[in-house]
Amino acid sequence: MSHTLEWKTRLHLFEDAGTTKARVVIDTGTAVLTGRGAARRNPADPDVPEIGDELAAGRALQDLGRQLVDIAERDVDGMGVTRPGPRPAVGWPM
Template sequence: MSRTLEWTVGVELVEEDGTTKAEARLLTGNSNLTGHGSARCNPADVDVPAIGDELAASRAMKDLAGKLMREANREMEAVGAGTVPQHTGPGYGWPEAVT
C-alpha cells in the first residue's frame, strides 16, 4: 500500500512585555492538535527577538510532538499494539501544555 499525505503545521508568535508566546497547530485532516511554548528575556540579557521566537516556537513544537505521540499511543493501545515507553523530563512552554 502506497500513500502520500501532507500535514500542515502553522506557528503563531506573539511578543508582549519581554515574553514571546508561540502556538503550533497541526492539521492532519483527521485531527487538529495545538502545542504551546513561551520564552522570556532575562532583564540582564540583550534583547534579541529572534532568539525568543526560536525558543518559543521550538517549545511549542516540542509540546505538539508530545501530544501527537500520546495520540498515536492511545490509538495503538486501542488496536492492541504495544506502545513505546514514555520518558518524562523537564517541561517546556506553558504549564498546561505539559500535561
C-alpha cells in the first residue's frame, strides 16, 4: 500500500524587545494544528536575532510534534489496538 501526501506548513516569527515568538501552522487536509514557541534574550547577552528565531521555531515545532503524536495515539487507542508492553531491558545483567 503506497500513498503520498503533502501537508502545508507555515512558520511565522515575531520579535519584539528581546522576545521572539513563533507560530507554526500545519494543514493536513483533514485538520489544522498550531504549535507555539518563544525565546527571550537575557539583557546581558549580545543581540543575535538568529538564535532567538531558531529557539522559538524549534520550540514551536516541538509543540506541534507533541500534538501530532497525541492525536496519533488517540487514533490508535480508538481502533482497539493492543499496545505492546514495556520493552525488555537490554545489556549485561547486573
